[in-house]
Amino acid sequence: MSSDFESYEQDFAVLTAEITGRIGKVPKLVGDEKKQMVANVEKQLEEARELLEQMELEVREIPPQSRGMYSSRMRSYKQEMGKLEADFKRSRIAYSDEVRNELLGDDGNSSENQRAHLLDNTERLERSSRRLEAGYQIAVET
Numbered sequence: 319m320s321s322d323f324e325s326y327e328q329d330f331a332v333l334t335a336e337i338t339g340r341i342g343k344v345p346k347l348v349g350d351e352k353k354q355m356v357a358n359v360e361k362q363l364e365e366a367r368e369l370l371e372q373m374e375l376e377v378r379e380i381p382p383q384s385r386g387m388y389s390s391r392m393r394s395y396k397q398e399m400g401k402l403e404a405d406f407k408r409s410r411i412a413y414s415d416e417v418r419n420e421l422l423g424d425d426g427n428s429s430e431n432q433r434a435h436l437l438d439n440t441e442r443l444e445r446s447s448r449r450l451e452a453g454y455q456i457a458v459e460t
Contacts, residue, residue: 341409
């Protein structure tokens with residue numbers, strides 16, 4: 319059973335890496351390309367949710383004495399999923415702000431550059447935080 323769980327973990331890791339890469343591209347795209355990318359990310363997020371459900375089912379079938387370790391992993395995966403969904407929402411909002419400014423004729427190039435740098439730094443900080451949390455989880459589990 320744990321081999322199925324580990325397989326799901328690997329699939330989840332690959333899928334979340336792809337989602338993270340695509341989320342980073344969403345604000346830079348326009349028109350149909352953006353719509354297509356958003357649709358792809360939404361599909362992948364749904365796949366990730368389904369993987370989490372499968373993982374939960376596997377955890378329920380694991381004997382109670384070793385279930386604790388897998389349950390803590392599931393909590394961290396759910397947190398990561400929540401962060402991915404929040405990042406996706408933010409990337410769509412960032413694009414909406416650019417379109418709004420363009421339509422209204424605001425020429426706040428420097429403020430847009432500052433906002434872009436702030437978003438990049440925030441994403442970098444969140445990725446680092448996720449890595450630290452994952453490291454902490456591994457340390458706690460060992």
